[in-house]
Amino acid sequence: MGRQVSCPECYAQIEVADDVIVGEIIECPDCGVELEVVEVNDEGVKVRVAEVEEEDWGE
Numbered sequence: 464m465g466r467q468v469s470c471p472e473c474y475a476q477i478e479v480a481d482d483v484i485v486g487e488i489i490e491c492p493d494c495g496v497e498l499e500v501v502e503v504n505d506e507g508v509k510v511r512v513a514e515v516e517e518e519d520w521g522e
């Protein structure tokens with residue numbers, strides 16, 4: 464049995480591993496957006512679009 468989460472970008476249902484962990488990055492197979500797992504509980508999995516900005520903050 465797997466878990467499913469809906470993509471916040473395109474609303475596709477994405478299958479995620481049963482042992483998915485918070486902080487994991489998954490990619491939506493439909494729109495290709497990278498999603499960060501922000502919550503995992505008995506109810507399901509929550510994701511948000513991962514901020515993939517380049518790390519050039521150190522000035």
Ligand SMILES: [Zn+2]
Pocket residue numbers: 470471472473474475491492493494495496
């Ligand atoms: Zn998507």
